Amino acid sequence: MNLNGCIxxxxxxxxxMVRSHxxxxxxxxxxHGLVILADGMGGYNAGEVASGMATTVLMTELxxxxxxxxxxxxxxxxxxxxxxxxxxxxxxxxxxxxxxASQSQPQYAGMGTTLVASMFYDNRMTVAHIGDSRLYLLxxxxxxxxxxDHSLLQEQIDSGMITVEEAxxxxxxxxxxxxxxxxxxxxxxxxxxxxxxxxxxxxxxxGLSDMVPDDEIGLTLETLGGNLTLAAxxxxxxxxxxxxxxxxxxxxxxxxxxxxxxxxxxxxxxxWFR
Amino acid sequence: MAKLILSMDGLVLKEITLTKExxxxxxxxxxxxxxxxxxxxxxxAIIVTILSDSFLEDLGSTNGTLVNGQPIKKxxxxxxxxxxxxxxxxxxxxxAPKAAGGAADFEKTMVMRPGSAPPPRMAPAAPVGTGTxxxxxxxxxxxxxxxxxxxxxxAAFAPAPAAAGAVAQGAIQLLSGPNAGKELVLTKALTxxxxxxxxxxxxxxxxxxxFITHVEGAxxxxxxxxxxxxxxxxxxxxxxxxxxxxxxxxxxxx
Numbered sequence: 221m222n223l224n225g226c227i228x229x230x231x232x233x234x235x236x237m238v239r240s241h242x243x244x245x246x247x248x249x250x251x252h253g254l255v256i257l258a259d260g261m262g263g264y265n266a267g268e269v270a271s272g273m274a275t276t277v278l279m280t281e282l283x284x285x286x287x288x289x290x291x292x293x294x295x296x297x298x299x300x301x302x303x304x305x306x307x308x309x310x311x312x313x314x315x316x317x318x319x320x321a322s323q324s325q326p327q328y329a330g331m332g333t334t335l336v337a338s339m340f341y342d343n344r345m346t347v348a349h350i351g352d353s354r355l356y357l358l359x360x361x362x363x364x365x366x367x368x369d370h371s372l373l374q375e376q377i378d379s380g381m382i383t384v385e386e387a388x389x390x391x392x393x394x395x396x397x398x399x400x401x402x403x404x405x406x407x408x409x410x411x412x413x414x415x416x417x418x419x420x421x422x423x424x425x426x427g428l429s430d431m432v433p434d435d436e437i438g439l440t441l442e443t444l445g446g447n448l449t450l451a452a453x454x455x456x457x458x459x460x461x462x463x464x465x466x467x468x469x470x471x472x473x474x475x476x477x478x479x480x481x482x483x484x485x486x487x488x489x490x491x492w493f494r
Numbered sequence: 495m496a497k498l499i500l501s502m503d504g505l506v507l508k509e510i511t512l513t514k515e516x517x518x519x520x521x522x523x524x525x526x527x528x529x530x531x532x533x534x535x536x537x538x539a540i541i542v543t544i545l546s547d548s549f550l551e552d553l554g555s556t557n558g559t560l561v562n563g564q565p566i567k568k569x570x571x572x573x574x575x576x577x578x579x580x581x582x583x584x585x586x587x588x589x590a591p592k593a594a595g596g597a598a599d600f601e602k603t604m605v606m607r608p609g610s611a612p613p614p615r616m617a618p619a620a621p622v623g624t625g626t627x628x629x630x631x632x633x634x635x636x637x638x639x640x641x642x643x644x645x646x647x648x649a650a651f652a653p654a655p656a657a658a659g660a661v662a663q664g665a666i667q668l669l670s671g672p673n674a675g676k677e678l679v680l681t682k683a684l685t686x687x688x689x690x691x692x693x694x695x696x697x698x699x700x701x702x703x704x705f706i707t708h709v710e711g712a713x714x715x716x717x718x719x720x721x722x723x724x725x726x727x728x729x730x731x732x733x734x735x736x737x738x739x740x741x742x743x744x745x746x747x748x
Contacts, residue, residue, distance in 0.1 A: 261603045332605055352603065372545070372606055381549065386570045391546040391588070399605040426603065436683055443686045443696060446710040454698065454707075458683065461700050466603075 223253040226479035227340055231255075231471045232452040236427055237464030243267030244425045244469035245333075247275040252286050253340030253479075254279060255471050259353050259425040261399070262331030266322070270333040270401050273321065274314050278337060281310040291341040292481050303339050303346040304410050311335065311348060311400070311408045318401025332399035335408070336367060336423050340473070342481035345415050348408040351396040354429055356422040356437065357413075358445065363438030366413065366421075370398035393430060420445050421473040424455070427466035431459040441472075448472045496548050496571075496588035498541075500527065502581055512548055517541040519579065520553075533557050533580030541571070546588065550577060662746040664704045666697075669734070669741040679747065680704065688715075693738040697729070704729040704744065711738070 229250050235242040243260040245268070256278055260271030289295075291303035298305055314335075322328045334351025347355050352369040368374055372395040376382050382390065400406055415421075420441050428437070436458065444451035452470050459468040500508040510517070510527055519527040520538040529538075535555035542549045548571040552559040560578040561569045569575075577584040665679045666687075678685070680697055686709065688694040693711030697704055705726040708714045714722045716736040717729070729735075733744045 259603065261605070334603070376544075376547075382547075382570050389572060390570075392544070394603045395545065395606045396603055397606050402605050439682065439684055443684045444709060446690070446694060450696075450707060450709060454684070454696075457698075457700070 221341075221479070221482055222251050223340060223479055224250055226475070226477050227253060228448055228474040228476050229255060229471065230448040230452045231469075232456050233469040234456045234460065234464075234467065236467050237460050239467055241265065241268060242467045242469075243271055244427070244467040245271035245275045246423075246469050246471050247279045248471060249279060249283060252283055253345075254282055254337070255340075255421075255423055255473055256335070256337040257353055257423040257425060257469055257471050258333045258335045258400070259351070259427075259467070259469070260331065260333040262322075262328065266328045266331035267333070269321070269328060270318050270331040273318050274333045274335055274400055277314040277317050278310050278335075281313055282306060282337075282339070285310060290481065291339060291346070292344070301346070301412070303341060303344075304412070307337060307339060307346060307348040307410055308408060311337070311350070311406065315400050315406045316404075319404055322401060330402075332402040334396060334425070335400050338421065338423065338473070340415065340475075340479070343415055343478055344412060345421075346410060346412050348410045350398045350400050350406060350408050352426045352429075354422075354424055354426075356424070356434075356441075358420040358422070358438060358441040359416060359418070361442065363434065363441065365434065366411075367409070369396070370409070371396050394426075415475050417475050417477055419475045420448075422455075423471040423473075425467060425469045427464070427468035428455055428459050428470060430466065431462045431464065431468070445474070448474055496543065496546065496586065498527070498577075499585040499587065500529070501583050501585070512541060512543045515543055517543065519584075527584075529579060529582050531580055531582065534582070538579055539577075547571075548586065548588065555579075661699065661701065661703055662748075664697075664699065664729070664744060665747050666735070666742045666744050669743055671740040687735075687742075688738040688740075695735075695737050697744075698726070702728070706735060 227250060229248045231246045231248055233242060233244050233246050245258045248255045256275045258271035258274040260267030262270055285306040289302040291301065293302050295302050295305045322331045334353040336349040336353040336355050338345050338347045347367065349367045350370060352371045355366040357364055357366050372392050373387050373390055375397065377384060377387055422441065437455065440451055440454050444454055452472050455470050456468045496512045498510045499506060500510065514526065517527065518525045518537065518540050520536050521530060521534045522536040537553050538555040539550060539552050539559050550569045550571050552567050557580055558565050561575055571586045573588045575586040577586065663679065665677055667677045668674050680699060683699050685697045686694055693713050694709040695706055695715040696709050697706050705728050706715060707726040708722055708724060717727055717733055729744045731746050735742050735744060
């Protein structure tokens with residue numbers, strides 16, 4: 221079904237104050253309810269190549285896959301929803317493309333990218349992520365981090381070695397434990413969540429979450445939620461004002477109205493005329 | 495690379511570089527750092543080093559371990575921490591790496607894979623611009639970075655909002671409407687003004703000063719009699735702003 225008018229999406233990507241080029245890549249497709257953000261890494265321009273490949277391959281493949289199966293249907297083979305299945309399969313495909321490029325072309329050797337991708341359908345969303353790019357949610361006045369980083373720091377916090385407070389001073393901030401395109405296979409973390417009208421979702425690269433404290437990000441979304449374009453610009457500006465040491469990318473998604481899936485034949489038929 | 499400087503009564507005895515994942519400290523000779531003193535337990539403490547972070551743990555010693563004067567059981571070591579075992583002091587030094595490429599490169603994201611040896615130091619020593627290095631077979635550059643020169647400034651990591659100290663405190667005073675005369679100090683990074691659904695503007699505090707931006711509504715805020723466009727507008731001392739029919743004055747508190 222077409223999600224135009226049900227969700228509002230705004231994206232903004234900036235190289236920051238220090239880096240000369242932008243290795244982040246963002247893509248969105250409101251009609252199909254798809255948003256993708258990738259933060260590439262690798263020498264010269266390989267980071268851009270990796271993140272660019274991740275967003276384009278994933279976007280194209282997901283658009284095709286949505287045409288074949290409805291995301292909310294259950295896949296009889298795996299017992300998962302097709303949304304989960306599609307994300308897993310297509311991320312695998314993107315991983316293979318990046319991995320093969322890095323193996324066959326010496327200038328791309330060792331390139332990789334983090335990824336966070338969401339699919340909105342049937343008043344729900346499925347989010348898949350790899351690495352330290354994050355998804356946040358503002359619901360009412362409550363601002364929370366939805367994804368958990370695949371990073372050394374997060375593992376140290378989880379195992380109780382350091383506290384969240386100590387983590388802010390750690391020098392191991394930039395080590396991710398999973399990334400797309402590094403190994404022949406990759407396992408994304410995939411979860412489903414219900415969405416509510418008024419929710420604002422934020423996908424961001426670590427250029428935002430490392431430079432701006434969470435409470436300030438939350439405050440910005442709360443005060444500027446009425447104007448997503450301005451909120452996205454403001455978030456990037458805050459990261460740059462605090463030093464902007466990395467590329468900064470944000471994707472904001474606001475749930476404007478409910479979008480239940482058209483399940484019956486008649487409502488599917490009506491859906492054609494939307 | 496992090497190092498420890500062992501001293502007693504202000505006399506430097508030894509300098510130890512933390513190269514091993516586990517560095518043991520104690521009186522017995524099999525320890526990595528042996529301190530032959532009866533106040534030090536046989537196996538007194540251990541330092542676990544993971545890449546550039548080090549953790550100190552007391553191994554149930556008789557006389558305990560102090561860090562900066564406080565007894566600890568387990569501690570995440572920070573640059574310039576002083577560890578005390580009896581009369582002996584160990585100063586922990588861990589300056590942030592500075593790569594040849596400058597400050598820009600050392601924060602680049604890298605992948606750590608299980609099974610691959612972690613880099614001794616995360617600063618890429620690659621030529622300027624090569625930047626990120628991923629440990630593993632395909633690594634295009636040597637992993638070892640030059641040890642930071644003593645002159646290298648310790649990195650200021652905390653992403654503290656720079657605005658607080660840099661800009662004089664701004665405030666607004668309402669000039670018309672039912673609350674005329676009321677003063678509002680702009681302490682937050684963002685302050686919204688106006689009536690939701692009618693007209694809303696936001697005043698942002700940045701290192702460069704205060705800026706006003708239109709958020710929603712058909713009419714735009716008016717500053718000194720001139721309506722704004724969609725761009726952010728810098729606010730000067732004693733600017734008069736009109737939002738949703740209410741006039742207010744912006745000023746810097748002295």
